[in-house]
Amino acid sequence: MKITSICCIGAGYVGGPTMAIIAQKCPHIKVTVVDLNEERIAAWNDPDVNNIPIFEPGLSDMVGEARGRNLFFTTEVEKGIDEAQMIFISVNTPTKTYGLGKGMAADLKYIELCARQIASVAKDNKIVVEKSTLPVRTAEAVKNILDNTGNGVQFQILSNPEFLAEGTAVEDLLNPDRVLIGGNDAQAIESLVEIYANWVSRDKILTTNLWSSELSKLTANAFLAQRVSSINALSEVCEKTGADVNEVARAIGMDSRIGSKFLKASVGFGGSCFQKDILNLVYIAKSYGLDEVADYWEQVVIMNDHQKRRFAHKIVQTLYNTVSGKKIAFLGWAFKKDTNDTRESAAIDVADYLLLEQAKVAVFDPKVGEKQVRYDLAYSATNELSNIDKNVTVYQDPYEACKGSHAIAVLTEWDEFKNYDWKRIFDSMHKPAFVFDGRNILDAKKMKEIGFVFSSVGSAY
Ligand code: UDX
Ligand code: ADP
Numbered sequence: 396m397k398i399t400s401i402c403c404i405g406a407g408y409v410g411g412p413t414m415a416i417i418a419q420k421c422p423h424i425k426v427t428v429v430d431l432n433e434e435r436i437a438a439w440n441d442p443d444v445n446n447i448p449i450f451e452p453g454l455s456d457m458v459g460e461a462r463g464r465n466l467f468f469t470t471e472v473e474k475g476i477d478e479a480q481m482i483f484i485s486v487n488t489p490t491k492t493y494g495l496g497k498g499m500a501a502d503l504k505y506i507e508l509c510a511r512q513i514a515s516v517a518k519d520n521k522i523v524v525e526k527s528t529l530p531v532r533t534a535e536a537v538k539n540i541l542d543n544t545g546n547g548v549q550f551q552i553l554s555n556p557e558f559l560a561e562g563t564a565v566e567d568l569l570n571p572d573r574v575l576i577g578g579n580d581a582q583a584i585e586s587l588v589e590i591y592a593n594w595v596s597r598d599k600i601l602t603t604n605l606w607s608s609e610l611s612k613l614t615a616n617a618f619l620a621q622r623v624s625s626i627n628a629l630s631e632v633c634e635k636t637g638a639d640v641n642e643v644a645r646a647i648g649m650d651s652r653i654g655s656k657f658l659k660a661s662v663g664f665g666g667s668c669f670q671k672d673i674l675n676l677v678y679i680a681k682s683y684g685l686d687e688v689a690d691y692w693e694q695v696v697i698m699n700d701h702q703k704r705r706f707a708h709k710i711v712q713t714l715y716n717t718v719s720g721k722k723i724a725f726l727g728w729a730f731k732k733d734t735n736d737t738r739e740s741a742a743i744d745v746a747d748y749l750l751l752e753q754a755k756v757a758v759f760d761p762k763v764g765e766k767q768v769r770y771d772l773a774y775s776a777t778n779e780l781s782n783i784d785k786n787v788t789v790y791q792d793p794y795e796a797c798k799g800s801h802a803i804a805v806l807t808e809w810d811e812f813k814n815y816d817w818k819r820i821f822d823s824m825h826k827p828a829f830v831f832d833g834r835n836i837l838d839a840k841k842m843k844e845i846g847f848v849f850s851s852v853g854s855a856y
Contacts, residue, residue, distance in 0.1 A: 396520070396586045399424055402479030404429035404509050406468060408564075408667070408736060409451050409557050410485030411527055415457045416568040418466035419806055427467045427473035439468035450735040450762050453565035476516045481586065484509050484537075490671050494682040499678040501530050502673065510537045514545035522583045524553045528616070528668060530675055531609045534577075545714070551583035554605050556612035562733030563667065574600045577608020596747055613676045620669035622657040624698040630660040631705065631855030640853025641835060659855040662745065662806060662833030663703040665730030667738040670696055703741050706804075707748035708850070710831055713850065714802060719753035721825075724800040726793060727807025727834075728760035728768055730798075735762040743771045744808035752788055758789045760794035761809055765789035777819040794820065802829035808836050820843050 402419065403410045406428045415746040438448035444459040458466065468477060476482060486505040491497050506527065513523060525534060525539065534552045541550040554577035559567040574591045578584045584602050591600055603611070613640050625733060626644055633640040638662040648655030662669075673696050680689035711718050731739035737743065746756050750772075756769050772783045790796035793812075796805055797820045813836055821828050830842055832851040842849040 396480060396582065396722055398481050398522075398586050398590060400479045401426045401483065401590075402475040403428045403483040403526075404430075404476070404512075405471065405487070405527070406432070406435055406448075407485060407487060408449055408507060408561060409559070410483065411439065411447075412451055412454055412457075412559065412564040412568060413485070413526065413557060415454060415461060415466060416565065417590065418461035418464075419457050420475050421483045421590060422461075422465055424463050424590070425467070425478075427469060427475045427479065429469055429472040431470065431472065433470050436468050436470050438489055441669075441740045450733075451562070451564045452733055457565060472512065477518065478814075479521065481512035481522045481524060482513055483524045483526045485557075485669075488527050488529060488671070489541065489667075490674055492735075492828065494576055499638050499681075501678075503529070503533065506533065506537065510540040511544060513542045513550075514543075517545060517548050517550070520551075521848075522553060522586060524555045525609075526555055526557055527724070528556060528612050528672055528675075529609055530679055531606050531611065531613070534605045549845040551578065552605070553578040553579045553583055553587055554608035555587060556608060558612070558615060561736050563828040568621070569594065571595060571599065575603065575608050575611055576600065577603045577605045577611075578675065579605060595651075613672045613679075616668050616672040617676055618700070619657055620664055620673055621695045623659075623661070623664045623669075624695045624702075626658045626660050627663065627702045627852075631700075633853040634855055637855045639855075643853075660835060661741070661808075661855055662706045662852065663699045665738070665740040665742075667736070669737055670699070676702065687832075695714070697835050700744075701706075703744045703750060706833055707745045709850070710745075710749065710802060710829075711752055713829060713831075717752070718749055720755065720802075722742040722755045722757055722799055723749055724797045724803045725756060725758045725813050726760075726796070726803060726805045727809055728758055728763040728771075729807050729809075732807055732809045735767075737767055737771050738764055740771070740806070742825065745806060746772060746787070746832075747775050750783065754786065756787045756798045758787065758798060759791070759793045760807065761811060775812045777791045794823065798823040799825065801825045802831060804831045805834050808834040812836060814840075817842065818845055819846075821847060 401424055403414045414426050414428045435448050447455055447458055486509055488501045489503040491500045536555055544661045563656050574586055575593055588600050594778045630640040644658040648658050669765050674690050675694045677689045728742045729737055768789045827848045830847045830849050835851045839849055
């Protein structure tokens with residue numbers, strides 16, 4: 396089937412950027428992105444393209460070029476489904492917060508709703524593409540719903556997991572390492588291959604069976620997260636032994652078998668994928684009785700939780716075992732630089748811990764506003780003692796955030812933090828002025844020359 400009309404359900408961090416690139420690269424295809432969230436769709440349609448709801452370098456230009464031409468954002472979900480030959484499902488699949496599999500299994504209610512909606516609306520044959528990260532064999536459940544509740548039309552299911560990373564989404568979509576398409580029907584697979592072949596060379600488009608494709612996505616995220624937890628585990632050893640984790644990472648990364656990427660020690664990984672996907676893998680392994688496999692991967696998450704707690708604990712310990720009433724400035728709230736996404740950000744857990752110790756937390760992030768910070772904390776707060784309303788202040792100016800603080804914690808690796816007037820910041824702080832660099836981005840030597848008591852992750856400063 397030559398595809399001329401696509402619908403994507405879900406205008407989030409995956410659906411939005413992916414469809415913008417498909418529309419930009421395939422002017423002959425009409426791409427309609429639908430979402431139930433009216434506010435989000437309104438933002439995607441904002442006349443000022445800089446106000447689209449997702450911040451990604453280069454994305455607003457892409458959207459500006461295709462929007463209104465062959466890229467459309469709408470809340471008319473049913474119309475979008477009806478008109479499309481191919482439907483991408485890009486809805487969220489958070490970890491379950493209730494019932495069986497609570498805290499581990501992926502919550503598939505949004506996926507199921509989508510499948511039921513597609514089945515009830517579709518009047519002609521359609522290809523349904525899973526874009527969201529899903530447990531292995533979800534395609535089977537989707538197919539089952541479609542076939543049993545539909546109008547007798549034919550559905551082909553494909554798995555096409557997205558490997559883009561936030562902050563580099565546009566670049567990753569334009570030049571992917573690979574595109575993965577899993578399916579059982581050669582014609583349906585070829586229809587999707589043809590779309591990507593408009594800008595990706597065919598040797599980078601891999602086709603597999605459905606289950607391999609679904610499992611590859613979980614495996615890729617598990618391996619990446621495992622590398623971060625591995626280097627973070629070593630960062631603690633470095634702090635005790637006098638080794639420097641940056642030097643160790645460089646030394647091992649030059650071994651071509653290991654490679655240099657994803658070896659940056661940090662306050663801990665965040666983002667909507669890593670933890671969720673590993674827990675999902677752990678749940679799948681457990682449900683097949685593979686306890687050793689489950690324990691092996693669960694340790695990656697346990698290590699990450701430890702790293703976040705350890706960072707917060709170090710702040711308390713260094714500040715003479717009490718942060719009660721002390722202003723601690725957070726530089727960064729997003730889970731990584733160049734994104735406004737805060738899901739599972741390490742900053743949230745560190746703040747939660749310090750608030751329980753009665754600290755006054757002052758937050759500045761170049762792309763995250765007050766509403767989001769308060770939402771994140773209200774959702775995660777483990778104890779009402781933390782008194783978020785009173786003890787958290789969100790600033791629009793980094794110098795104001797740091798002024799009068801006892802300590803600064805760098806939680807996100809935004810480039811601009813490196814270029815601040817650190818002498819000015821030092822002069823405005825209580826002394827001794829402490830800096831805890833949770834991202835190893837600041838120049839330790841210079842910071843110490845200014846007078847800071849400086850500590851980073853994975854070295855014995
Ligand atoms: C990840 C995968 O990279 C991507 O392929 C998948 O599609 C979605 O999940 P993302 O979560 O957007 O992407 O960002 P990523 O760059 O992988 O970073 C995840 C977390 O790990 C961030 O908090 C980041 O700061 C942290 N990290 C990453 C480190 O602490 N050290 C590193 O060396 C690399
Ligand atoms: P991701 O990072 O996976 O893209 P997001 O949470 O950013 O996740 O985006 C998922 C989007 O899917 C949300 O905007 C949500 O409103 C939308 N969504 C969820 N279920 C449905 C549905 N049944 N129909 C339309 N949109 C949906």
